[in-house]
Amino acid sequence: MHWLRLTNLIVLIHVLVGGTLVLFILLHAGRGGGLSDMFGGGMGGGLSGSSAVERNLDRFTVVLGLIFGITTVLLALRLK
Numbered sequence: 001m002h003w004l005r006l007t008n009l010i011v012l013i014h015v016l017v018g019g020t021l022v023l024f025i026l027l028h029a030g031r032g033g034g035l036s037d038m039f040g041g042g043m044g045g046g047l048s049g050s051s052a053v054e055r056n057l058d059r060f061t062v063v064l065g066l067i068f069g070i071t072t073v074l075l076a077l078r079l080k
Contacts, residue, residue: 007078014071021064027057 003078007075010071010074010078014068014075017064017068017071021061021068024057024061024064028061029054
């Protein structure tokens with residue numbers, strides 16, 4: 001029973017992190033601006049370099065990607 005609860009918790013974290021990761025990736029400003037233009041991200045087009053918000057978004061995306069990878073490996077090992 002304890003094994004099943006832990007697996008369910010890992011699955012829940014995996015799904016939540018996966019959805020949030022998709023959202024964060026869509027918020028990134030690509031070459032064309034992407035969805036970040038909808039939220040005012042495209043207003044600094046003439047400025048060089050990235051803003052603090054973009055750097056933080058990059059950091060959060062990397063951390064979520066690492067958590068997603070870890071939960072993927074944990075699920076693969078548990079469901080083996």
